[in-house]
Amino acid sequence: MIKKVFNKPLSWLERIFFIDFIKGLSVTIRHAFSRTITTHYPYEKITPPKRFRGFHGHKVVDGTEPQPAFDEWVERFKIEVIPGRSRCVVCQLCKRACPVPELFQIEGQKLPNGKRVVGVFNMNLMLCTFCGFCVDACPVDCLFMSDIHETASYTRKDAVLTLEILEKIGRDWQRRREMEPDRIWIDDEHRQRLWYENDLKLPEVKG
Numbered sequence: 508m509i510k511k512v513f514n515k516p517l518s519w520l521e522r523i524f525f526i527d528f529i530k531g532l533s534v535t536i537r538h539a540f541s542r543t544i545t546t547h548y549p550y551e552k553i554t555p556p557k558r559f560r561g562f563h564g565h566k567v568v569d570g571t572e573p574q575p576a577f578d579e580w581v582e583r584f585k586i587e588v589i590p591g592r593s594r595c596v597v598c599q600l601c602k603r604a605c606p607v608p609e610l611f612q613i614e615g616q617k618l619p620n621g622k623r624v625v626g627v628f629n630m631n632l633m634l635c636t637f638c639g640f641c642v643d644a645c646p647v648d649c650l651f652m653s654d655i656h657e658t659a660s661y662t663r664k665d666a667v668l669t670l671e672i673l674e675k676i677g678r679d680w681q682r683r684r685e686m687e688p689d690r691i692w693i694d695d696e697h698r699q700r701l702w703y704e705n706d707l708k709l710p711e712v713k714g
């Protein structure tokens with residue numbers, strides 16, 4: 508059985524003057540002359556919001572670790588804390604939380620003094636869905652997702668983030684954005700550059 512959806516007959520006025528067609532066209536014309544909110548990527552690039560889920564990184568030990576959690580986990584796993592190196596305590600909670608755990612390769616390394624450091628930490632982002640579960644699971648605020656969003660590469664190997672790369676992304680993030688307030692836009696000017704207040708009536712963003 509065919510269900511009739513449009514069963515309202517057109518009036519003679521609508522038939523003669525194509526009123527629906529004119530209505531549709533007026534929307535097209537109105538938007539053709541309004542200001543654009545898209546950017547000309549890759550010629551024009553914007554800085555994503557702080558909470559953007561881009562490439563992962565490892566924050567390094569710099570004295571801003573969450574306390575007392577960091578010291579407790581360091582004590583529990585007998586970790587050697589090295590300033591400037593990854594905060595990772597090799598707890599594997601990120602891997603456990605991940606829906607695709609095989610993308611992680613995490614190994615601890617034993618030092619002559621009996622303590623441990625993270626020796627291997629590889630993430631194959633070809634399998635990652637960028638859900639962020641791993642970041643939420645990290646108890647020491649080590650693993651995070653950065654604003655690096657240009658993730659295309661020429662080889663599969665380039666899609667694997669090693670410990671060295673993760674630390675490098677972490678150091679860059681801590682220098683560039685760590686102290687920034689946790690808000691969607693960096694500032695009002697940043698927001699207005701693309702999202703004009705008059706067009707979109709966005710609520711006032713408070714820092």
Ligand code: SF4
Pocket residue numbers: 604605606607610634635636637638639640641642
């Ligand atoms: S973002 Fe999601 S899929 Fe990617 S590594 Fe983290 S938990 Fe796994």
Ligand code: SF4
Pocket residue numbers: 594595596597598599600601602613644645646647649650
């Ligand atoms: S959850 Fe954090 S501390 Fe634990 S292994 Fe993953 S990155 Fe390292």
